[in-house]
Amino acid sequence: MAERRFLFLMGSARPGGNTEALARTAAEHLPEGAEQRWLHLDDLPLPPFRDVRHVDDGVYRAPVGNERVLLEATLDATDLVIASPLYWYSVSASTKLYLDYWSAWMRVPGVDFRRRMAGKTTWAISAVSDDDMAVADPLVGTLRLCAQYFGGRWGGALLGFANRPGEMATDHDALTRAKTFFTARATG
Ligand SMILES: Cc1cc2nc3c(=O)[nH]c(=O)nc-3n(C[C@H](O)[C@H](O)[C@H](O)COP(=O)(O)O)c2cc1C
Structure with missing residues (x-):
């Protein structure tokens, strides 16, 4: 088994989009x-998240189906790459739903999710169609704080400008940054 295992979680609501193009370059x-x-994430749809933390003993049952696939893939990775386009200044709905499930997985007996998440590095990759990349601050903050909630490392965010499919190819600066994104950044 490799020392570093990167899991790319694609959260766009269309196939082959700009976020994926940037992630593939990285x-x-x-x-x-x-x-x-x-x-x-759209290939592995999850049911609506249910908050049963304060119902009975607050224990979540062992995941099955797509939820299990995503949990096991998450646990197996050393590095989680959340590749979501910027939707309304934050992550896409499928990405947010996946993050909500972290709350369930923390409470599945025997998974030890908190401790295992603490050993991972989380990275963000996103396509943004605004000239001002600062509009992605809520997306970046969400992912950074979620990673840090578990004591995990934050790898950083790679943002590129694109709107129509294929347009990421014109953001040469983002594509250049992509080439060193996973190797040049200090994590912490
Ligand atoms: C529901 C929705 C919300 C969006 N919200 C924003 C936004 O808040 N800011 C922005 O710059 N672009 C926004 N966009 C544009 C996308 O971020 C942009 O088209 C991006 O390139 C899509 O990436 P993808 O090809 O990986 O899906 C939005 C697009 C959609 C469909």
């Missing part, structure tokens, strides 16, 4: 020997 430059796995 993934060509992973640390040496690192493995990569790609999952599209």
